[in-house]
Amino acid sequence: MRFSKLAMFLTLQGIILLVLAAHLGRWLFSDTTEGAVTLPYSVTMMTVQYSVHGRSYSETYMRNGYEFTARTVPVRYLTYNPAKSRVNSFMGILAEPLAWWLFLSLGLGALLLIDNSVFSKGTRFQVHKRFPWITMDEYFPIKGRWFYNQQRRQGNEGQPASRESLGQ
Numbered sequence: 594m595r596f597s598k599l600a601m602f603l604t605l606q607g608i609i610l611l612v613l614a615a616h617l618g619r620w621l622f623s624d625t626t627e628g629a630v631t632l633p634y635s636v637t638m639m640t641v642q643y644s645v646h647g648r649s650y651s652e653t654y655m656r657n658g659y660e661f662t663a664r665t666v667p668v669r670y671l672t673y674n675p676a677k678s679r680v681n682s683f684m685g686i687l688a689e690p691l692a693w694w695l696f697l698s699l700g701l702g703a704l705l706l707i708d709n710s711v712f713s714k715g716t717r718f719q720v721h722k723r724f725p726w727i728t729m730d731e732y733f734p735i736k737g738r739w740f741y742n743q744q745r746r747q748g749n750e751g752q753p754a755s756r757e758s759l760g761q
Contacts, residue, residue, distance in 0.1 A: 595717050595719050596720070597717060598705045598716055599706070602701055602702065605701055605705075610694070613693075617686070620669060620686050621686070624645075624669070624670060626643050626644070626645060626668055628643035628666050630663060630666060637655065639653070641654060643670070650678065652678050654666075654679070659682075666681075716731055717729065
């Protein structure tokens, strides 16, 4: 399969979103319980103790959005592993994966959507079933174009050519 830079960007975004959806799905379809904030009290962190099926668990979380005076907080835990939990809020469940998606999108966008020296204009990516899984075909200008003539003249004389010296 061959992809242009835009198609490669959209394909990689789709893969990243599928991985994030699988990660978020396990948290969004898990169970919740009420946890008690215990000692030590801190301005930025809170230690929460919660119980699931008669077993007690304790975890430390960031205080994002919860007042210092809050003594109970909702906790979302994984049904198959109650020891893994997060505070049931936007910052507790969604903020970190969305931040990673934004970070990866900016990096991929800078590499694949902006004309740069890493992947030149017209680069094609090819996906294989074996290693290396992704290869690329570089864009080389057609004979008679300004860039081709410049490179040919530079190779003959050792001097870089300008548009004026090529008559263009």
